[in-house]
Amino acid sequence: MNDIKFPLKVRFYKGNDMRYFSALDLVRVFERALRRTSLPLYFTKGFSPRVKMSFSRALKLGVEGEIEVTFYFTREISADELKGKLSSQLPDGLIMAD
């Protein structure tokens, strides 16, 4: 198994109904959105592997603003490719920044 991971840090704008989503909810939202794309996802190891991601800036619940997330892939992915595939899979109120 290819165990090299390629991180990609991106920013999202969180507004409207997505304001009420906690970081934990967002993990679920991103994981499922990513799984709906054909992107080469990197999974965590262990009994229950999950799509690997990390949040560097969290927002208070109910507040609009920017969040920063790092995704991990098994090959290099450009921000444009990610945006092209992920944007249509994101709920209203979650927009990937350029």
Added chain:
Amino acid sequence: MLEWNNFRKPQRYMGNEWNVIKKSHDGRVRICLCYPNLYEIGMSNVGFRIIYSCLNSFKDVVCERSFMPDEDLYVYLREYKKKLFSLETKTALSDFEIVGFNFDYELNFTNFLAMLDASGIPLKSKERKDLIVLGGGVANPESLCEFVDIFFLGEFEEKAVSFVDIVRRYKNKEARLKALSEVEGFYVPSFYDVYRKGRRYVFEKKYKYAKLPINKVHVKDLDSSFSPVDWLTPYTSIAHDRAQIEIARGCPNKCFFCQARSVYFPYRERRPDRVLELADRIYEKSGYENISLLALSASNYSNIEGLIRDLADYCSERTIGLSLPSLRIEDVVDKLHKYLSRIKKVSATFAVEAATQRLRSAINKRIDTKKLMEAAKILRSLHSRHIKLYFMYGLPFEVDEDITAIKGFLEEIIRVSRLKVNVSVNVFIPKPFSHFENILMNSKEELERRRRLILNSIPKNRGIKASVALPYKSMLEAVISRAGRELSSLIYEAYMLGARFDADGERFNKHIWDEAFKRMGFDVNEYLSGETDNFPWSHIRVI
């Protein structure tokens, strides 16, 4: 709009889930599908999802959803006189033409009244003008007859076309009810007179084209029946947080205490290639990281070995978790062992029901306990953390030795598996349509004595977690499930006294129900005595 920050888990009320269906109301039949418990519970119900998607598959129908709001939102709505709304468009329930409720659990019934009340909808059927309250998912609907205009008994997807045809064609409530009552499975309580003649319940039609008896409806073929693919995917965690795929409906076993066997009769299977196709399409549309197979008895599935092999391949390629419902022990031991080791989470649930072979035979529960011990040993080598066991007490033919035998049984299973064991012990309820429907229930005092006996029979071991159901709540469940029409007034009284969330251990209030029973002069023992020649549900045929 509400300030959502003030409420717990506001994601439950957003109605913005992935694959949600939003339509304009213009020119469409407007239906709101409701579940009388929290979002997390209702959204885990596969029947609810089938009906939601099925109704929305009609272009000229819009079907939205509503759930029982949590206490904070409920109190807010009542206090500020705001109406309970649908999730999709935040339309008041009272503005729909039809509101449909799922009544799969008796202890949700007061929540149903709370939801109507919070929407400004009159609780009693005869006090409503245009709006139709439709009920489904219930085996014996009689206790709800005063509140519900029309019931559907059986699997709704089979009659969805006829239903939509009629509500399209007739706009007047009376005309709609009459036309629907002529269709198999639909039951309009106000079209029948029910009275007692000695020890018999007598049913007479008031509308001559209504059906009598009323036959439950089932789909003939699971492969061609409606099954949702655009899986509604919540953003917040729910009770069963996975995509659920039905592999079979009904059960070929004949355990005498079981109601589900009759209610979901007959046993039908979905072809393995169709199960795989559904799994694939649902995953592509939802991205759900867990899939579970759904069946009353998965192990009876003809080709369970092939199905699990193929699904384990599919899931491991995509790093999807696969969980299996309770499997037959023989299968685990003889055939599935090698595939199960590839599945991340093997949930091992064994419904043993009784600790002695004598009592298991008396209730027709076929289970090979020698194999069970072998299975427990195998589970040790798999990724299992614990075993879940189900027992019952208060069963017919049960003697104290059957109860005290639980101790040795648990000790043995812990010895061979070295796993943690979760034991759940429920009270036997003589449910309508089960083989034991005419059996007396033990008195509360006797059940309490047996419960103490169980608590003393559970080994003092840190590896065992046990929950033993309380007699009072089970007896209430029994009363409501076996009730005739006169019981509507008891449910009404309990609701008026403040009963809500009766299914929730912490929120259940025994004193409210005691008071309601007292005020209405109902005798619990009379209800559970079975002293009739037939039953309040004798006009309904399930098999």
